[in-house]
Amino acid sequence: MTDSTSTLVGDVTSGGSGDGSALPPSAPNQAAGYGKPASLWSDAWGDLRRNPMFWIASLLILVLLVMALAPGLFTSVDPNYAVLSEARQAPSDRHVFGTTALGYDVYSRTIYGARASILVGVFSSLVTALVGTVIGLISGFYGGWLDGVLSRVGEIFFAIPLLLGGILFLYVFPNGLNTPLWQQVGKVVLVIAIFGWPSVARLMRSSVLQVKPNDYVTAARALGGSPFRLISQHILPNAVAPMIVVSTLNLGVFISVEATLSFLNIGLRPPAVSWGIDISNASAIGLVRAAPNMLLFPSIFLSVTVLAFIMLGDAIRDAIDPKLR
Amino acid sequence: MAAYIVRRLLQMIPVIIGATFLIFVMVFALGDPVAGRCGERPCPPAYVAKFRADNYLDQPILFQYGHYIWRVLHGDLGTAFSGQPVAQELLLRFPTTVKLALIAVGVEAVVGILAGVLAGIRKGRFLDYLVTISSLVVISVPIFVIGGLAQLVFGLRLGLFPVTATQGTIGQLIMPGLVLGALSVAYVARLMRATLVENLRSDYVRTAKAKGLTPARTVGVHTLRNSLIPVITFIGYDIGALMGGAVVTERIFNINGIGGYLYRGITLKDGSIVVGTVTCLVLIYLLVNLLVDVLYGVLDPRISND
Numbered sequence: 001m002t003d004s005t006s007t008l009v010g011d012v013t014s015g016g017s018g019d020g021s022a023l024p025p026s027a028p029n030q031a032a033g034y035g036k037p038a039s040l041w042s043d044a045w046g047d048l049r050r051n052p053m054f055w056i057a058s059l060l061i062l063v064l065l066v067m068a069l070a071p072g073l074f075t076s077v078d079p080n081y082a083v084l085s086e087a088r089q090a091p092s093d094r095h096v097f098g099t100t101a102l103g104y105d106v107y108s109r110t111i112y113g114a115r116a117s118i119l120v121g122v123f124s125s126l127v128t129a130l131v132g133t134v135i136g137l138i139s140g141f142y143g144g145w146l147d148g149v150l151s152r153v154g155e156i157f158f159a160i161p162l163l164l165g166g167i168l169f170l171y172v173f174p175n176g177l178n179t180p181l182w183q184q185v186g187k188v189v190l191v192i193a194i195f196g197w198p199s200v201a202r203l204m205r206s207s208v209l210q211v212k213p214n215d216y217v218t219a220a221r222a223l224g225g226s227p228f229r230l231i232s233q234h235i236l237p238n239a240v241a242p243m244i245v246v247s248t249l250n251l252g253v254f255i256s257v258e259a260t261l262s263f264l265n266i267g268l269r270p271p272a273v274s275w276g277i278d279i280s281n282a283s284a285i286g287l288v289r290a291a292p293n294m295l296l297f298p299s300i301f302l303s304v305t306v307l308a309f310i311m312l313g314d315a316i317r318d319a320i321d322p323k324l325r
Numbered sequence: 326m327a328a329y330i331v332r333r334l335l336q337m338i339p340v341i342i343g344a345t346f347l348i349f350v351m352v353f354a355l356g357d358p359v360a361g362r363c364g365e366r367p368c369p370p371a372y373v374a375k376f377r378a379d380n381y382l383d384q385p386i387l388f389q390y391g392h393y394i395w396r397v398l399h400g401d402l403g404t405a406f407s408g409q410p411v412a413q414e415l416l417l418r419f420p421t422t423v424k425l426a427l428i429a430v431g432v433e434a435v436v437g438i439l440a441g442v443l444a445g446i447r448k449g450r451f452l453d454y455l456v457t458i459s460s461l462v463v464i465s466v467p468i469f470v471i472g473g474l475a476q477l478v479f480g481l482r483l484g485l486f487p488v489t490a491t492q493g494t495i496g497q498l499i500m501p502g503l504v505l506g507a508l509s510v511a512y513v514a515r516l517m518r519a520t521l522v523e524n525l526r527s528d529y530v531r532t533a534k535a536k537g538l539t540p541a542r543t544v545g546v547h548t549l550r551n552s553l554i555p556v557i558t559f560i561g562y563d564i565g566a567l568m569g570g571a572v573v574t575e576r577i578f579n580i581n582g583i584g585g586y587l588y589r590g591i592t593l594k595d596g597s598i599v600v601g602t603v604t605c606l607v608l609i610y611l612l613v614n615l616l617v618d619v620l621y622g623v624l625d626p627r628i629s630n631d
Binding site for chain 1: 339340341343344346347348351352355356357461462464465466467468470473474476477481566569570572573576577587588591592596599600603606607610611
């Protein structure tokens with residue numbers, strides 16, 4: 001009863017962990033036989049390189065990153081400059097994506113909107129991953145009452161859905177009209193981290209528990225390795241893979257959450273430029289009819305961005321653990 | 326079985342206390358408790374004084390929390406600007422949101438399971454790729470984009486559905502329900518496919534095939550029943566999540582449900598509405614999860630015996 005995932009698994013010949021389903025995905029590489037022993041990572045990279053999804057996603061992300069870092073390369077129009085006499089225009093040579101109800105250039109706003117999304121996505125994913133990893137490692141490694149306490153605390157934060165927690169938090173600590181962008185982004189990142197870390201911590205804890213009983217960990221402990229050394233040299237490298245996959249997927253999810261909060265007029269606020277804000281402004285019933293370009297272009301950019309990160313996460317997951325496919 | 330139910334109930338209590346405590350701390354202790362209670366302007370001192378006295382805000386924090394949870398348990402979620410108790414307003418809007426969530430869950434169950442099963446038994450073929458890729462796309466498109474586009478295309482251009490659902494009749498709620506359920510359809514399809522593919526590899530399926538059962542019986546009776554358990558659990562949890570997630574859909578389609586009320590609270594800057602509604606939605610979410618866990622124990626005896 002072999003599975004037919006050979007399209008992906010076929011090339012994974014090095015390593016010798018044999019795709020054995022008994023081993024955890026992050027099982028150490030035993031490097032049996034010939035040739036240079038391939039680590040889990042070089043193995044995964046070999047797989048990733050052959051996956052067209054990975055390249056498409058990377059290319060899209062690269063373009064988005066450039067857009068976020070240097071929007072001036074794509075447009076010379078100020079996204080916050082409105083010409084009321086040119087309001088609600090359909091796409092034309094002068095305004096490639098048309099103009100908004102207040103005469104802003106949709107193309108320029110769409111380009112500049114990448115910055116907020118990428119900032120929120122990258123930072124909230126990083127912070128969530130960091131907090132979740134540290135807590136998951138401590139929980140899984142030490143166990144006992146510490147694990148009990150941390151898991152219960154995690155359950156409590158996990159009990160509040162991200163969107164509802166975000167609404168409440170940003171309602172209590174609102175972003176005003178003149179709050180600087182970094183502070184607005186910081187708040188959104190903070191709230192996503194507060195309600196997002198438990199899922200990462202849970203994942204990390206369970207992979208630590210899978211890795212901990214392995215012989216090489218026992219051996220390192222018997223040789224007198226300090227807890228720090230055990231964690232940093234033996235457990236973390238072998239338990240980190242699922243966390244990386246989930247954090248990449250989270251990047252896309254969190255960008256979507258930011259846009260949703262901004263869409264509800266509670267996340268980022270003008271003059272910050274964000275796809276969520278623009279889509280929110282475009283969603284008034286009358287405008288959907290009169291200026292669909294206002295709705296379409298930021299929507300397409302937002303969706304493609306989220307898609308790119310989710311595709312990247314999927315590709316990394318397939319590379320790290322072909323069994324899951 | 327009874328022991329399992331009792332254990333789940335007991336496990337739930339600290340989570341509910343913790344979650345409400347978290348909400349309480351965020352709103353009353355860390356934040357300015359009167360922030361956003363008087364619209365755009367700061368609250369007059371008389372109002373602040375009365376609010377602090379009413380909520381025992383000068384007492385120790387645990388006493389404050391005790392008072393707060395006592396009120397919530399008695400169905401008092403505060404009073405909106407307009408003088409209406411929030412709980413009463415929520416009760417009025419409850420049926421609409423439940424209808425919306427049930428439509429979404431229905432769509433999710435039927436379409437998601439069907440697509441997942443088809444993809445799972447045709448693994449590696451065209452249909453599988455179609456389902457996998459289209460679910461990836463649906464997962465990537467945020468719900469308010471799907472909603473806006475559906476409104477534009479099906480409501481305004483084609484005129485197939487009413488553009489808004491102000492009265493909240495079933496006919497009006499069909500398109501919003503489809504929109505609300507779209508994301509979950511994709512998740513259910515993926516989950517269904519993954520569990521089916523995994524179970525198709527197991528020993529009992531090989532035995533069934535070796536006995537000479539028809540493929541329809543092997544998949545339909547033997548594999549599907551086992552593969553459905555995690556999917557049904559996911560769908561169950563989703564009922565609670567969808568009620569909270571309905572805020573976006575209800576805003577787009579102007580539905581007068583709980584989510585629409587929450588959105589109104591945000592735009593009106595009515596703190597009682599926001600805090601009361603979020604508390605209520607979190608409690609609903611937790612109770613639905615509890616119910617699903619109990620049902621899970623009934624469906625799969627292995628769970629309740631550990």
